[in-house]
Each structure stands twice: as structure tokens, then as C-alpha cells.
Amino acid sequence: MKKYNFKHIYVAVLCLFFAVSCSEDNDPVIGPLVPKANEAQDVKTTGFTATWGRVFRGTAYQLDVSETSDFSTFLDGYNSKEITSFLAVIEELDDNTNYYYRVRGIVDGVATPNSNVVAVKTRLIPGDDLTLKGEADFFVGVAVSPERVADPAHDEVYQREFNSITAENAMKMRSIFKGLDASGNIIYDWTESDAIVDYAEDNGMNLHGHALVWHESVPDTLANFGGSNAEFESIVEDYITTVVDRYEGKVDSWDVVNEAVEEGSGGLRASVFVQKMGVDFATKCFRFARNADPVVKLFYNDFNMTTDSAKRNAALSIVDDLIAEDLIDGFGFQMHISFNFPSKEEIETAAADLVSRNLLVHFSELDVRVNASADITEFTEERSLAQSDKVRDVVEVYDALPAANKYALSIWGLKDDDSWILDRFPQDDWPLLFDEEFEKKPAFSGFIEALQN
């Protein structure tokens, strides 16, 4: 019997290794024998760019494009269309329609087997029959002002598209609380808040009250308060009680406390409310609100909730205390975001923390900046489509929540030039769903597309 020694085994192993590595698809020398079709690029309402990878010794490619995934029919001109590069721009397609493509390489004059099939849906051109509120099974909200609800052009779009409103500023403390009179009673001005409440009532819209306590809207009297902490607290109690009571049955939900947590640190923001009322000021405020109206839904609201997990966890720990006392119904993620963050997964993960607590989820202040790093001077098509994709991500995540957790998804303003982003930051931006002429942007289509999938 023939003996094998170590040398034979060594050579056999080397041969085996060589054979295996030669058969790998990504071998740099040999290369793939069938082309790989990649995700479509530059997807628009009437076209897209099909792309694929090279095939070993390929001299050209044959592209098939079809409206059916089994390629039983072909688009005109796209049955084995011969192409010598790695992409094809397909144009003059229908909007909101599924297309499929695959390629073969030509090697020594012979076609390789088919690549994988890539599916792509062109973007939607929304007709008048498609409205935000019409497609959603949750409230779709918009931030409004007394001036804008009185403007017929705004009013028309508010009523057509939305079934919920939030006062952008008119129901904040500084808009309502105008000081103390000689006897120490709060001087109220209801002009602006009443205008918003009346508008919601007149048009049968859900009304989200925003916000009873926020460190950026503190009346001067409270910011420079000279009295005792107990007096400060009793003024805040009086304020919350009076406002919630006045709008009982008219306001459907309130942001009781807005933005209590500091960015990054995960600690409480050192607001005047913390200084005067203590670290449990939020619980006290929710108690005041709950005592004033046992039915209205009470929310905690904050920003960077999907990107800053330390901040989210700090907010959740406030909220867990409120849950323990049965003082809270929901949580608002403000969603002031950008075209390139947060990721869809980050939004999903953050929202899951609310679902596991049985809270109502409000995506409360959606706007999607496209120029946070000030790298563009005009609104490019590429940015516009990326913004549309991000809106679609947000709405898809929201729509996929369990029905019992869905409350409202609210946009922080109607048209680009209304947005607070332009006041807050020096550079231009285009963060909303409508342009300056009240025309629907691709971002609007992204919202609708998410609800149609």
C-alpha cells in the first residue's frame, strides 16, 4: 500500500486552498462570471438609473427592463438592450410604478446567465385626491400661528391636508402669561391662544396644546422672580390649572413639560423651574395638569431623542416616574432632523422604547433640514430627493407602530419660508413639505409613499 507523507498532504492542502480561492466570486483576478445588478440610483418620478457590476472578460451587457417581475413583457427598447458601460438611465416612465431589471454580460460573444432581479418603484406625483390626512390612520398635524390660520392661502392647505394642529408659539407661557397684577394674580392674555383653539373647533381638528412649561418661554416675571420658592410653585400651579381648565374639552392633548433634559449629558437642564421647584418639577407640573383635567392626554416632549441615547434614557427615567403615578399618556419626539440623519433604524429603536411602555407616540415637530452644514446655496434635486427619502423613513416607522400607540405625526410648519429653521440658523434651508408657492415638494410625496407601501 502506498504511503503518504507530510509533503504530500501539504501539497494537497495547498491545491485545495488554491481551488477554493479561485472559485470565489470576488476573486480580484478571475472576477464574477455572472453580473450583479445593484440598487437603482437617482430614482425620480419618471425614471431611474440602473447600475450593475462588471463580469469577468465581459465586453458588453444586455439589459432587460419590465413592469412584471417575471419579465413576461419588456419595456419598449429594453429587451436585451446592449450597453457597454455599467449603467443605463431609463426615462419617460410612469410615476409610482414598479419596474424590474436584470442584466447579462457578453463574454466571447455569448451571453452569461441572468443577474439577480432588482425592483424599483418610481416616485409619486401626488394628485389632488391624495392628501396627508386622507392616507393616514393617525392624526397628521401642522404647527400654526394666529396670523397664518387667518390667511386664506394657508387655511386652504391646512384644511385640505391636516386634521390636527399645534400652536407654534401662541399657547406657550410667554404668549399667555403677561405678568402679575398688584395683588399678585397672573395677568392673562388669551387673544392668541383663543384664536388657535377657535380655529381647531371651527374646523373639527384635533388640537395638541404646546407647551405648558418650557425653559425657552418663561415670562420675565418668573425668569427674574424675587419671591420664595413656594410662591413660585404656586404661581406655576395657578398657571397650569387655569390654562388647562380654560381649554378643557377643546385641547385634546398637552405637552406639559418640554425639553427638561440637557443635550449630551443626560442630566436635567438647570432651568428656573428646576431651581425653584426642585428636580421633581416635572412630576409636579403633570400633577397640576392632571388635577385640572382628568381626561386630556398629557405628553412629555423633547428633541434629539433618536440620536442621543443618553438624553433619551434621562427623559425616559422622568417619564417612568410619571408612569408610576399614572400621570402621563404619551411622549413627543420633536423630530427636528436632517436629510442624512438619524437612520431609519435609530428612529425605530427609539420609538420601541415608547411602545414597550405603552405610551402614545407623537412625532411632534417634524422638519428635515437639507443644509445644516451650509454646503449648498440652492435647493438641489439631489437634496430634495434625499429629503423625500428621509420623510418616507420617518413616516414608515411611525405607520408601522402598533395601532394603540399611534397618536399624531405633526409637521413643524407648512411651507419652507415659514420655517423657524430660517430664523434659528444663518444659512438657507428648505425643511418642510411645501415650497414657498404652496406647491407639494418631493418630501410631500415621500410622506404619501410611506403610507401606500
Ligand code: XIL
Ligand atoms: C420654536 C418656534 O418655531 C419659533 O417660532 C420660536 O421663535 C421658538 O420656538 N422646540 C419646540 C418648539 O418645542 O416650541 C420650538 O418652536 C422649536 C423647538
